[in-house]
Amino acid sequence: MKPATPKSNFLRQIIDADLASGKVQSIVTRFPPEPNGYLHIGHAKAICISYGLAEDYNGTYHLRFDDTNPVAEKSEYVDSIKKDIAWLGFDWGEHLYFASDYFERMADIAVGLIEKGLAYVDSLSKEKIREYRGNLNEVGKDSPYRNRSVEENLDLFEKMKSGEFDDGEVVLRAKIDMESPNIVMRDPVIYRVLKAHHHRQGDKWNIYPMYDYAHCLEDAFEKITHSLCSLEFENNRELYDWLIEKTGMDPAPHQYEFARLNLGYTVMSKRWLKKLVVENHVSGWDDPRMPTLAGMRRRGIPFEAVREFCDMIGVAKANSLVDVAMFEFAIRDELNTRAKRVMCVLDPLKLTITNYEGENETLACPYWPRGFDRDETRPVHFSKTVYIERSDFSETPPKKWKRLEKGVEVRLRYAYIIKVNEVIKNEEGEIIELLCTYDKSSKSGSDTSGKKVRRVVHWVDFKTSIEVQVNLYDRLFINERPDVGGDFSLEKELNPQSLVEKKARIETSIVNDDLDTRYQFERHGYFWRDEASDSKAIIFNRIVSLKDSWAKENAKSAPEKPKEKKSSTPRSSEPVMTWRDRVRGENAQLQKDFEEYKSLGLIEVDADVLSGTPSLSHFYKAVSDKGGNPKNLASWIVNVMLPFYDDHFDYSTLGFQPQVIANLIEQVESKSITSAAGKKIFEMIFEGERRSIQTLIEDEGFKKVTDEATLLKWIDEVMVENPKQLEMYKGGKDSLFGFFVGQVMKKSRGAADGVLVKSLLKDQL
């Protein structure tokens, strides 16, 4: 029933590694909303990630209100956010925090920064600050106030605090680097003057910390180990780490970023959600069509479905747009097992059984379908006249029609088999009633008619059924990505059918149920009572419709989607300018090396890489001085050795002689060891192994194995150990060949002769 969820993601890998290395003993995560609005499904993803991870790893999670900007924040939002998170089933226990509770501490730390000469008060205007910051292409320049003395800064900051400056007059800035390629690092503002009323601190403060300054400190104060946020903060991480380091916070929290959720046919940004509410396109933040948690709760979506959905979509760093079908699946999957089935007719049409003689009767109808291991029933009234769904009768039935048509027997669900004999229409030609006859012996449960009728139709009793209002909700927008591309105008994007209100008729049994009962109205969808419902006027919200494959079948063949061709960019024949070309442009020696390497017969890219830095070039020369084929030497260094250094190759701190590498490559060249073994040996050297290559080969058995008998023995073993794969291979799964080669190679620890193994294996298989 539960879909398998991705059990691995990059955050888990980070945590696993941190736990394994002892960097942390147990994890602490946090969800840090600003109390300036309502939570939506995107927040639910973030919460499920941070809190879910803490739960899974037996760690701790915090709820922290990041209330550093008093202007938009309200206690009302604090309450709604708490309610929403609790609804999702998370309990933060005693770990409820407010950034504003740390204001004193943060201000003290700012003083410390000033004392260290790492922060200064800037008197530049907002506009000037922007101008001085530069832009994406131009570096910034220093503020004229950047070099104020520590004393002056201390004095000025004190005055900011005590209210001697007005909003916007001065700011406190971190003194970092106005020429940093990362704009975030160009002396970011860390405190601003704001004489605003704070929802918890009142008028106590005249200054408020900025997010970048406050957030990392909050994490540190709370000893958060893994501070998870969305991708747009990637650029801010450098500042986060800078502040943690300069303020000496220990242990240091770390920030990791993941992609935020985008869901089709809805919007997630506060701006648009607010517009929907303010312009009355919806009834409020909790309108059942809203993607807010309050809206989903009112719609009747169980929180478990939201959680299941969050598990399903996983977490990664690639921007994505999740198909609503996935969310709908999660909701249906949850509701399917817990929603009682009842009958409700949304568009009633009268049907009279002309040969029905009794007054009425009561049928015991099961609440649950077969296979549910539940056998509760409810009484349902039945009489001579019932309502059926107008769309269940057709005068011109399409192919494969399974409902009513004239003269064909159909079962009234849980009741009798009937046959329509006559169609009564009004003056406009509209059908107003169907007259039919029934087979008295076909009563459901005691059917002695012997008939097998595959057509079924649901119904409610004419006299006793209750009229109710049903709200049929559908997606709010017409397009999958309403807020992308061009200017987004709500009027054009809104789905006019997002709410359809109907008068429907429902069986009486529902009056006895708890108000929060979830139902499946058979053949329609899942419903529950709206909170505005009362005993006189009952209102049902449709949570989600049933999956409808008939509609698809019936729809005209969908227009063929134009297949997007994967763009293949033609390879330009122009020689390309690499960053190394630029380096060489300023370093004649390297340029000379480059030319020399090429003349030695190196392929161009290897020559390019090896002459990219002085350190590398020296190293290559040192290795090739010892002899050997320059081309192969180069290729080995570039492709096998360099990846170990992850762009940080430094000859001077190498820890082994170039001679060693020359020897190693010679062994590979002379085919006395395989290249895989060569790589393994280098790995050992890289990690500090000091035995000679010769010794290593001897001691560790790296010598290339070309002995057929040994190889065949391994091959036999592999075939015996993997009977399943063997069978599949023989069944035609050729791609398994590589698997067998791999297994043999593994047995030999990479020492077997690959070519030989292949040919032997081919014979054996």
Added chain:
RNA sequence: AGAGGUAUCGCCAAGCGGUAAGGCUUCAGCUUUUGGUGCUGGUAUCCCAGGUUCGAAUCCUGGUACCUCUGCCA
């Protein structure tokens, strides 16, 4: 133009040099008194181009596309 990211099926998403997981969607079939549910089965060679290797989605080089950053918002 700078910096930081990302690219695996229609949509999410595993994969970390040796069999291209899984879920959603979709298609086919079975069951069915819900055109629902359940069950069975099918559907990708990994953005492009080179290179290294017995073997590359994974390593190297170079491209391309998309996202984020120029608030005294978070």
